[in-house]
Amino acid sequence: MIETNYFSDNEDLQESFQSILDWNEIIDAFEGDFHDHKEYQKSGKEEFAMAPGSYEDALEYYKSILESGGDIAGKQVAPIAKDMDLEGLKYSSGKVSFPQSMVKAINQVKEAGILPYSIGRKHGGLGVPATVQTMMMELFSRADASFAITLGCLNLAETIERFGSKEMIEEYVPQMADGKLFGAMALTEPNYGSDLPNLQTKAIKDADGIWRITGAKRFITHGCGFEGIPAVILTLARTGSPTSGARGLSFFLVKSADVFIAGIEKKMGLHCSPTCEVVYENSPGILIGEEGYGLVRYSMAMMNGARLSIAAQAMGIATAAYMEAQKYASAREQFGKTIRNIPAVRKMLSSMDREISGMRAILFEASRSIDLYHWKSERLKERGADEKEIRKDDSIRKWEKLANLLTPLSKYYITELANKIAYDSLQIHGGAGFTYDYDISRIYRDVRITNIYEGTTQLQVVAAIGGVVSGMSAKGHLRQYFEEEFSQFPVSSLLQENKENLEKIVESFAAIENSSLRDEMAFEVVQSTARVLIGLLLERGASKLKAKAKERKELIAREYNLESKSILAANQIEIENRKGQQLTFV
Structure with a gap:
């Protein structure tokens, strides 16, 4: 595994953190009026000592947590991941024992003070928004997926915070x-x-x-x-x-x-x-x-959080697979040159790079939606607002609907593409990747569960399809979201065309009368939605960058949207063909 700081060495992640994400709106939603900082000034309670008192302080606070996590993930966990995997767990008479190297690494996270990243400050946690929590899961998952899950289980206290008695x-x-x-x-x-x-x-x-x-x-x-x-x-x-x-x-x-x-x-x-x-x-x-x-209330809320966490886990694993492919392709020589210069391999690496950017874009948009509805709601409750008042907030209603769509959408898309990226990375490694000598064999095995647990891809499609169809109606939340976002910057004609094709796909799908056939064709609709959404997010991200970074992201967005154009065309043909079969045989 590459041993470095997994936060600072990731160019795409750094672009998102420094330039693309709108931290002011996230900080507004999560920190409110910096209540925790004011509480510390008033009472001196130690649990609020690190609470930020300004936008600048908040961003620096989040950054310091991620830098610390990235350092431990890349320099302490990644070097022992292979040995942990080979040693595994031992079970005897109802007890499970873990590799001591893993125990030591968990203690290092604890000593660094970053273990309770999703727990509220008033209960001894770090108190950070969903967007930062997602980044933390990605960083540690890139080092080792099992280790990241362990940290995630420690942070299940968030569910008790939300629904438990005092x-x-x-x-x-x-x-x-x-x-x-x-x-x-x-x-x-x-x-x-x-x-x-x-x-x-x-x-x-x-x-x-x-x-x-x-x-x-x-x-x-x-x-x-x-x-x-x-x-x-x-x-x-x-x-x-x-x-x-x-x-x-x-x-x-x-x-x-x-x-x-x-x-x-x-x-x-x-x-x-x-x-x-x-x-x-x-x-x-x-x-x-x-x-x-x-x-209907508690488990579903917990599962939605878990699904976003698994999407972030898959994001980290995919990043590891891509980085390992780059490293191997830059070192391995065949026919008198490194294999990264072979057109077929270069094409695979380019596709992986493009998908990584798209996956991270939808992951952060899903995280943003949770911050802008869940945490804003929580802050209003803290100020004494009741459920009726909160429900009247148009912004909260908007982002809750989007979160309910973006969560299964991101879980489906990221985990499926993570599997493909790991597959291609192993292919680039050739026969060497099929051995335990290279980390890609572990990465390939670990990623396979991500599109299965916490709800399979097929279940995520079921969870998303209703939000897509209703959301694309005349006054639907998804249509309004697209219209708002498309008005914020000059979108490409290619993206505009893809959006229009998505509208046709949803219209064709909604016209299918046979419920069983609709179920069969739901994937094509959800996939098309994800492609248009990610294309939008990539172009929006490019519009916020400068110089070479902007040119690179624009190229990624264009290539992504070109590929999406062909995928949407194929999906439209598939739906129309199936509708024709329905008319023939009904």
Whole structure:
């Protein structure tokens, strides 16, 4: 692996951070009126000591966190990733042990003070917006995906912060911020993967009013905690009848000491990420929020955050694959020249570079949408606003709708393209890449799960298609978003043409009467939407750059939009052909 600072050495990431992202609007939404800084000046509470008091301070604060994370990721974690992968995990009698090099690296993150990056300052966390959290996940995922997942599980305290009672928050969140407790999500069951409304793990109140949970959960990351550190397992269980569906599910906090880890999966990749089978036998649980809202309110909110996190993970893995391909192609000689000068290889590297820029653009736009609706909502609550007042805020409503679309859209697109980039990187390595001598073999294995867990690509398409169709209606939120963004800078005629073709695709799709056929064709519509959106984001990004950086980004945007033109044309033909078949046989 390349050993350097993974934040400062990434040109595309640096362009986004320094020039493309509108930090003022993100800081406005997240920091509000710099309430945490004012609280520190007033009370002197140590947890607010680092809270920024101005836009400049906030940006410098975020930058310092990312530089520290990038340094540890590139110089401490990346060099041990290969050995961690080869050593893997050990399971015995309900206990899981981890490589000591991994334990040491986690402690280095803790000592650097950047471990609780998604936890609020008042509970001992760093308190940073979703956009910065996304960058942190990317940096550590580039070094090692398993390691990044471990950090992500520590930061599941954010879910408890949002939905737990005051007593629950005060008891558990500071411990998680301090690295004394891990987090785990327990949704999936042996017979119920994505079919969560029908899961059967049950929760019943005993005579003392304590909820007792019985059942089994499968594929539970860090359900075992981490090397002697216990976990709190956020568990979805049925409090209603066996046939009550989603409304019969509730959300609980369960201590790992009260469950049994029946085993860990032997996986193709992510060898240092424990994927546990968790057995509940009358395990005590603490209800989170209201009974009956476990899936529709709490688990879905947690999963949306997890989906963005996996998109960021895939972004980091794809970056690692691209960087390794560049390094190998620049060193490997064939036919008297380095292979990066062979046209076929050069074309592959160029395509990878272009897709990396597009993937990062949609990742940050999804993160932006969350900052502009979720955190703005939270700040209004802190000032005493009720739900009705918040719902009246046009900006919050706009960005919430966009976040609900951009989250599955980015998860689908980034994870699929990350798989392709890893595939092409291994191809560039040739036979050497198929051996364990090169990091690309681990990268290739690790990336494969990203378009499967936290909802497969197919489920992300289902989650996105409604937002696309309704969003592109006459007064839809997506159409309005495009119109607003297209008016901010001079877009190319090529991008304008692609947008018009997208409108035709959505119109053709909406005209399909057969619901089964619509389901079959949803991918083409969602893919087309992603391509037009990313093309817009690339051109918008180029408009904010100067000199050579601007020229480079404009070229990337043009090449991307040219490719999109052919993809949209093919999708339109496919939809029209299928409609024709429908008319023929109905």
